[in-house]
Amino acid sequence: MLKSRVDLIDCQTELKGKLRQEKMRILVCAGTGCVANGSLQVYEALRQKLKEQGLPVKIELAEELWPEPYALNISGCHGFCEMGPLVRIEPEGVFYHHVKINDVAEIVEKHIVGNQLVERLLYHHPASGMAVKTQDEIPFYQKQTRIALEHCGRINPDDINDCLAHDGYQALARAIFEMTPEEVITEVQESGLRGRGGGGFPTGKKWQFARAAQGDKKYIICNGDEGDPGAFMDRSVMEGDPHRVLEGMMIAGYAIGADEGYVYVRAEYPLAVQRLKRAVAEAQLLGLLGQSILGTDFCFKINIKEGAGAFVCGEETALIASIEGERGMPKPRPPFPANKGLWGCPTIINNVETLANLPFILLKGGKLFRRYGTATSPGTKTFALAGQVSHTGLVEIPMGMSLRELVFDIGGGLRDGKQFKAVQIGGPSGGCLTEEHLDLPLDYDALKKAGAMIGSGGLVVMGQDTCMVEVAKFFMNFVQNESCGKCVPCREGTKRMLELLTKITRGLADETDLALLEELALTVQDGSLCGLGKTAPNPVLTTLKYFRHEYEAHVRDKKCPAGVCKALQNYFIDQEKCTGCGLCAKLCPAEAITGTKKEPHVIDTSKCVKCGTCMEKCKFSAIYTA
Structure with a gap:
């Protein structure tokens, strides 16, 4: 139990000493992508092989092993997801990719015991073929600057001692021992940090509103309800460095006068939920969460709330309704959550990445944070x-x-x-x-x-082989399914826009449909209640603006320039390539293909149902679309 700032400093000094004692640290990526590719099996195989070699291996930082133990840890996401499973070996920072169970013996015997690189598992430059040893030499990483992701891939997210050895909770200590709440807000304002959840509202300004709001009870909510298709930023932070998120929430709580917070995370993120719950339990056990934190008057409690996966709950008022046990539906604003939020109390909602920037800002200063980025979008x-x-x-x-x-x-x-x-x-x-x-x-x-x-x-x-009309249709289908249905413009407008886009991709639309689609998009944008509805038409409006010629080709010429929309494709047989084997005719469900054996066949486009079976099964690549 850490009862004072001195206790925290002493603990961190001791843990840093244990880090320095390690002869070698082996980090196996246990982010969702690598786990799906078998990284946990690689981790277990490494553990067994190291044990067979009789090496002194420790799994947790605080373990007492002497002399010069080998540390074997999981880590959060390294970022280079397509190259997983990833293994990083410190202190040299050797970076191995696409590591499989069958590679483990060679890594242990050749690298860990023999001190030689396993070159075939290193990254090789595509152009030169040259192998590089460390992560920092890989082009993927060279232009990156990691602040929110500073420790993702470098620490064990399941071990609070590893977090503490890398200055975890030092920013919180600085806030509650050296700064007033107002000074914390000023530092965040100095940094220029804007909300990373999409709106980009100045974080310090939002906190100022909540600080000034009247109320004996205030709340901090961490929005981890990341629902965008293809997005996994917040997920990776929660999985890879959960204590950084908790520390950010506590800094925010101290600044506005809150003593309780909620992490709202979608249940489809089981690994993030698991690691957050473990992090909360570890922090409570050490006295970094709960009553009289580090011997001060500051108290803070954190709850984990699992959401059901509704995209609309990313909107502040819908998220609050969901925590309160109601259906996640937006409410008109004002009042804003900073004045009247969770259970009617002043509430600040920041997304995961916003909170993950706070330890850096409090430890190293808002001015340093401002050195990155632009004047109006720092960091x-x-x-x-x-x-x-x-x-x-x-x-x-x-x-x-x-x-x-x-x-x-x-x-x-x-x-x-x-x-x-x-x-x-x-x-x-x-x-x-x-x-x-x-x-x-x-x-x-x-x-x-x-x-x-x-x-x-x-x-x-x-x-170039992407149909932009189909892209707009994909996102509109997603938004329409996720609309809560509370307001007419979003509920009905997105449905009608989806119908029009479907009509266009099927070659059934005309010029009036194109004009109606644009008019509808602008109406939904202007009339919707919340941010989901107001931004829902963006994919349609931008594709109409920049790729109008593709819409016009679908409408006027009944053609898909990218060859993606099946209803606008016609199938033909290349007479020079066709050998007359008859396989396509035999498999055609519509009996649209005719021809004499060993003579080129033809497709009757009026009968063709455009299933694509003939093209898929042709052994001579004789069938094409146009």
Whole structure:
């Protein structure tokens, strides 16, 4: 039990000494992506093999082993998800990727015992083929700046001692021992930190409202209800460094005068839920949560609330309703949660990434945080790179970096030599950006001018074979399913927009449908009650703005330029390639293919149901679409 700041300092000094004693630290990524690829089995195989070698291995930092023990730990997400399972070996920082159970014996015998690199498991530059030893030498990491993700991939998220050895809870200690609540708010305002959940509202200003609000009871809510397709930024922070999130909540609680908080995390994140619950229990056991924290008058309690996965609960008032046991539906504002929130009390809601920035700001200063990013969007931002980009994964970059640097320098460009076409940024609430936006700085204001938004940080990269009408339809289908139905513009408007987009992709629409789609999008944007409805039309409006020619091709020419919309495809047989084997005719469910054996066949397009079976089964690649 840590009863004072001196206790905390002494504990951390002792734990740092234990870190220095380690001969070698082996970190196996246990983020969701690597776990799905078998990293926990790799971890167990390493444990068994090290035991067979008779090496002194410790699993937790506080274990007493002497001399020079080998530490074997899980870690959070390293970010380079497509390369998993990942193994990092300290102190050299050797970075192995695509590690399988069958590789474990070689790693132990050759590297851990023999002190030689296993070169085939190192990252090799695609162009030169040269192997690199450490993570920092890999292009994916070289332009990143990690603040929120500072310790993800470097510490064991299931061991509070590992967190403490890396200065965990020191920022909280500085706040409650050296600063008044007002000074904490001033420091956050000095940093320029804006909400990382999408809106970009100044964090310090929001706290100031809640600090001034009247009320004996106040709450802090951590919004971990990350529901954007392809987004996993907050998930990775909660899984990889849960104590940093708790510390951020406690700093926020001290600043506004709250003594209780909720982490609202979707139940579909079982690993995050598990690690958060463990972190809360560990912090309580050490006296870093609960009553009289570190011997002071500051008390704070944290509850874990599992959400049912409704996208609308990412909206503040809907999230509050869900915690209160009601159906997650937005409410008109004002009053704002900072004045009247959870159970009618002043409440601050910050998302996971926002809170994860606070320990850095309190320990190293708001001015240092401001050195990163731009004047109006200071700091860094995490992005989940997904889609057709070569290197998918989680990245953290300074605000203001260009889209080109993110996609091509960090993401490695598009897979299979495909040509860049667009990115969907900000999830269903965001918008599409094109090649002409590649040099656009990624910050709140620049993206807003382009008709998009950073959102929580999801970024889907698309190549030339993507149909932008189908993309708009995909996101509209998602939003329509997730609409709570409370207000007519969102409930009915998104449904009608989805119907129109479906009509367009089936080749049944005309020019009036295109005009109606745009009119509907603007109406839903203006008339919806909450942020979900107001931003729902963004994918439609941005694709209409930047890819109108694709909509017009669907409507006027009844063609899909990308060849994606099946209803607009016609199947043909290349007469020069066809050998007349007859397999396609035999398999065609509509009997649309005719021809003499050993002679080129033909497809009757009026009978063809466009199932694609003939193209899939043809052994001579003789069937094509146009």
